[in-house]
Amino acid sequence: MNSNSVNPDLLSVEKKLKKESNLEVVYGIQDPIPDSDDYFQALHDKIMAKINTIEIQPKPPLAGSAHVLKKIWNPSLSIVTMMAFLMTIGKVCLEKVYDPALNNHVVTKYQNEDALIDVITENKMVFEASIMDMPYSDHFIERDDVSMERIITSL
């Protein structure tokens, strides 16, 4: 055993453990592993008696691919995969929270612009009660909702 591969301050612990590793002492068994050849011959015979009644199983067809998957699933790859997984979950959550109607609003607004101008030009009261009553401001978002120029020119 290459002891240099362990931190030097832990070498003493390793040595102590080896010294105190006596199975007989630890488990209170007088002779936990009989050292006689007869004992191991008997154990070997028991095993071989069973081996002689069984057959080697054929290799499962997917055994090779399972091993390849296991092999490429190293820690760095798993981190990348986990990040991709978390990003996907995050994206799904955001999409749930974010109302898609907000996106569609812009499209709908410009699709309905002509109809809106028609309504306003036909019902000037509505126009006066809505847009015209509102104070003009550069920051005022409604300014962009309907092209003011088009309304004014159409009136």
Added chain:
Amino acid sequence: MSKNLIILTDNELVQEVKSGERKAFSEIVKRHQKAVLRMSLRFVKDLDVAEDIVQETFIKAYEKLNLFEGRSSFKSWVFQIAINTAKNKLRERKRISVDIDNVQLAVGAIAETGLVYSALSKEIQVEIDKLPSKQRTALVLRVYEDLSFKEIAEIMECPYDTAKANYRHALLKLKETLQTDVNLNLQLNATFNEMAQFVEVE
């Protein structure tokens, strides 16, 4: 003329078994049964159960021999099977309810043997049993089976550095226990010395 199986490597023996030579497996069993038994005993602490594990391990190894492709050493592969079998046995044992009378009888039987146990060894074993499964496995394989970290990593199916880290953490935890025990022994020795002096004076 039959081949001399003793001179063949493990991988060569496996190839022989795969080609239908059952006697080659007999040589494999002879080579590894003792190490597997010793390691199993470390986990289950019962010779009969450890023997069962050895038998089950080699039967499983024989049945699944086609899955062994020689990427790791055969010993590592067999140890991996043995550890998994031992863990299953321990799980089974936990499920079975323990009869308290039997426990008392067992303790009594051990006490009657009159063996003097090393308190430190017992203490160490208690602490090893408290370690998380991965750390304990790494420790047993390294200290008691003298395996390299590469082999331990193969058996535990983890990267080399993880196997080494598990072993290091196990040693760090045991270091505290050993340190405490050394201090306790020093205190006890001092007390005994004082008592001896007191008796002499009396």
